[in-house]
Amino acid sequence: MKLVIAISKVSDGNMLIKSDKENPEVISNRKIFLEKNNIDINQTTLVSTIYEGNDFCRYHEIGTNEKAAGMFDDKVLVADALVTKEMNHALFLPIADCVGAVIYDTKKNILMLTHLGRHALEQNGGYKSVRYLIEDFGCKQSDLKVFLSPAPGVESYPLYNFDNRSLKDVTIEQFESAGVTQKNINVNPADTTKDTDYFSHSKFLKGNQQTDGRFAIVAMMTNA
Numbered sequence: 001m002k003l004v005i006a007i008s009k010v011s012d013g014n015m016l017i018k019s020d021k022e023n024p025e026v027i028s029n030r031k032i033f034l035e036k037n038n039i040d041i042n043q044t045t046l047v048s049t050i051y052e053g054n055d056f057c058r059y060h061e062i063g064t065n066e067k068a069a070g071m072f073d074d075k076v077l078v079a080d081a082l083v084t085k086e087m088n089h090a091l092f093l094p095i096a097d098c099v100g101a102v103i104y105d106t107k108k109n110i111l112m113l114t115h116l117g118r119h120a121l122e123q124n125g126g127y128k129s130v131r132y133l134i135e136d137f138g139c140k141q142s143d144l145k146v147f148l149s150p151a152p153g154v155e156s157y158p159l160y161n162f163d164n165r166s167l168k169d170v171t172i173e174q175f176e177s178a179g180v181t182q183k184n185i186n187v188n189p190a191d192t193t194k195d196t197d198y199f200s201h202s203k204f205l206k207g208n209q210q211t212d213g214r215f216a217i218v219a220m221m222t223n224a
Contacts, residue, residue: 009197014199015030039090046069047113049078056120057120059128091111091112098151101116105144112129113217130175153193
């Protein structure tokens with residue numbers, strides 16, 4: 001079994017569709033980026049998050065019927081994380097100023113992609129993501145590996161409710177509190193507010209980026 005994780009860059013184009021209408025440019029960006037990583041857009045499901053309501057830790061398991069959902073428009077089940085047990089079923093998350101976390105059970109071959117922004121972290125989203133895998137799928141903390149996407153640094157995006165620490169630091173702390181060992185947490189060091197390879201909404205608002213785009217993280221298990 002092979003685990004594929006890829007992160008798009010500004011050069012790959014914007015990865016977010018903002019309405020329920022098809023956006024040919026974004027669809028093309030997604031297709032080309034996925035194909036570069038040997039992933040078929042029709043075998044991919046969008047992790048679609050919203051900031052309505054008061055629950056930012058909504059998790060769902062998906063199967064074959066959800067393949068391609070959200071990849072050609074934004075009509076998809078709203079969730080803060082998706083889980084799949086299927087080979088060659090990719091999970092795709094566009095990111096603004098948040099952490100995208102891939103969690104992989106190396107023994108059970110279960111894959112989760114979870115969105116951890118300020119709202120989710122304030123509800124202990126890193127910890128809850130791990131507990132969901134333990135309680136619903138029987139996963140063990142010692143079998144879990146975590147991969148974190150690029151994210152804003154503490155200088156540009158301090159979390160006031162966490163003593164002004166960074167998104168990544170708080171995310172790591174929550175995974176460790178759930179029993180994931182530090183050696184099994186892999187962190188992409190890029191600061192999206194400084195690294196021009198990545199889109200950042202806060203960078204756009206400050207006038208340091210022309211386009212308010214989104215990069216994406218995608219993950220898939222494959223036998224190939």
